[in-house]
Amino acid sequence: MSSLRAKIQDVFNEPACEQNRGKDAKARKEGCSKPLTPGAAAGGCAFDGAKIVLQPITDVAHLIHAPLACEGNSWDNRGAASSGPTLWRTSFTTDLTELDVVMGQGERKLFKAIREIKEAYGPPAIFVYPTCVTALIGDDIEAVCKRAAEKFGLPVVPVNAPGFVGSKNLGNKLAGEALLKHVIGTVEPDDAGPYDINILGEFNLSGEFWLLKPLLDRLGIRVRACIPGDARYLDIASAHRARAAMMVCSTALINLARKMEQRWDIPFFEGSFYGITDTSEALRQISRLLVNKGADPEILGRTEAVIAEEEAIAWKKLDAYRPRLEGKRVLLNTGGVKSWSVVHALMGIGIEIVGTSVKKSTVEDKQRIKQILKDDNHMFEQMAPRELYAMLSEHKADIMLSGGRTQFIALKAKTPWLDINQERQHPYAGYDGMVELVRQIDLAIHNPIWRQVREPAPWDCQPEVREELPRTKRETATLHVVQEFTGTTADDFGEC
Incomplete structure (x- = not known):
């Protein structure tokens, strides 16, 4: 718990955030997240935030070490999409019971679950998420994951973001810390090139990344890793060899972008792919960063040509x-x-x-x-x-x-x-x-x-005032029968 507390304080004190730099030392350590009120809904806990960031890694098995109810979090209503693997859509949980907690069987049950996933699915990696219950009873998640990785010969990544430590936004950042510590930099690619980039904070909601990738392909730019949208484990593990990075959602993964720049000299900028002007500016920024890192300057001209063509088509449709x-x-x-x-x-x-x-x-x-x-x-x-x-x-x-x-x-x-x-x-x-x-x-x-x-409902209409017309003998007799059985009067018969 002490290491987790230190990690949280480090995440709160984010030097890449201009707002945070403007605070005094004490305020910086408190971060931007609002304090949680015991018993009140937090609008998404840290576990939820970590799962949101890591769940779209499509070929990884995501194992929740907790009672069954903790798997029912909000990641499943996010429209992230995959172009291939579907393992990420399968829910894995150790399903701890009261007896497991009382008898101290949590760590044993977690190790057994990791073995079963390895044998049944053979994923390239398993991510393990503790929650409030397993963190409070003191299960040593990191030790179990380390032992399982040695025993089964695959990466088993602990994601230390139990719900009670803070808000969803904090969980986003703790997920980035887990990738930095256990995943990024663990695989050396054999095809690194001068036009490789990372995109951070893009979730491929409703397949949005698939609208962006063809633009980059036309420029000869390869996305080494999109974190986390439609990502693969090996892509993220080799993301440290990219030449530049674009950060789409800074409040989620700014710590990841900053530390990758510090460790591997990968410059980044914050941009947006929403809107015509901002999409064009994002493409320009990517090209400039690549040129600054040694790419051929001719990419700047190609970028402007693609932008001019795409903007003309888009504005014609919008007109x-x-x-x-x-x-x-x-x-x-x-x-x-x-x-x-x-x-x-x-x-x-x-x-x-x-x-x-x-x-x-x-x-x-x-x-x-x-x-x-x-x-x-x-x-x-x-x-x-x-x-x-x-x-x-x-x-x-x-x-x-x-x-x-x-x-x-x-x-x-x-x-x-x-x-x-x-x-x-x-x-x-x-x-x-x-x-x-x-x-x-x-x-x-x-x-x-x-x-x-927006029109008035039929039952809200007022009866129209109509001139009384003389009735035939048959109509008068029928009206008397209706009034006798229903208790209505002639005044009750109006029309809307």
Whole structure:
């Protein structure tokens, strides 16, 4: 536990974070994560965050050393995709019981589970995750993993991120520390080249990485390792031979990027593949870093040629949506890199941003938003559900872009909604992804269902006042029979 505590303090004191550098020594050690309140929901624990970062490594067996319920975490609702192996979709757990805890059988059961996975599946590596229970009872995960690796002849990686140590964001960083300590640098590739890069913090949600890779292939740039989206164990193990790196989500893996630069001289930059302008700038940055590391400068010209071609195609497609979407108002209730990159992209086709959340955004993200919007009145740290509902029900926005947790606020307000977070069903990265995002916004806003649901319900209609017409004898007799059996009067028979 003392080594884990020291590792946590080291992660909190992140020198690559500009916000953290501006604090005094005491505040730096406390980090950016909010303190957890005992008994309150933390919005995702450290174990959950570690699993989110490492689970998309597709050919690895991920073993949870815990009671069965701990395997039911939120990684499974993230739309990460694989182009090959499916082992990562199989859940492995030691399923500790009360008897195992009382009798001290946790370590023995873990070793047996590792052996069974090795014999049944033969993976290139096994990642072992302790949770609150096994960390509190003192199971020595690292010792068991070391012994199992020696016995079975394959890497067994301990991921020390039990849930109680902190927030999901802290778990992201602890996962990066596990890769640095046990995986990256353990395999020497025989095909390293001057155009190899790493992409950090890209999760291949809905296959987004597959929209980006063809652009890099056209430039002759090879992705040595995408961590973690659609990754393979051996790719990550040899990631230390890349010449440059792009960091997509700094709050998750900035410690990984910084330490890889320190150990293996791999320069990195923070960029985004959301939006046309930001995708182009990311490609330029990658090419510049490669040239600085010795690549042929002609790649800069090829990069500009590809950018010009792709931007022309994308803007031509987007211009078709401009007459339908220009002046439409969008409320963004997301965070992180999407809070500024998507804003920039949508404003490019005439869409008005009436608000964007910055809860998960870094200081740099917020500065970018201010530069784009020319005003910080449209930025909000957090908006209560009641306020979101009031804003939407008063028709101050034509559509809300957010995660699945707030979709029902929009639906209750009878306002179009589009999922833009990790559960989304469509890829929005790159040039083609931006066109797809605008297409989905157009489909959502102009869906005829919204006109129908906003109309008064039939039972809310008031009876019309009609002139009483003379009835025939048969009609009068029928009406008397109905009134006798139902207890109604003639005044009750109206129409909507």
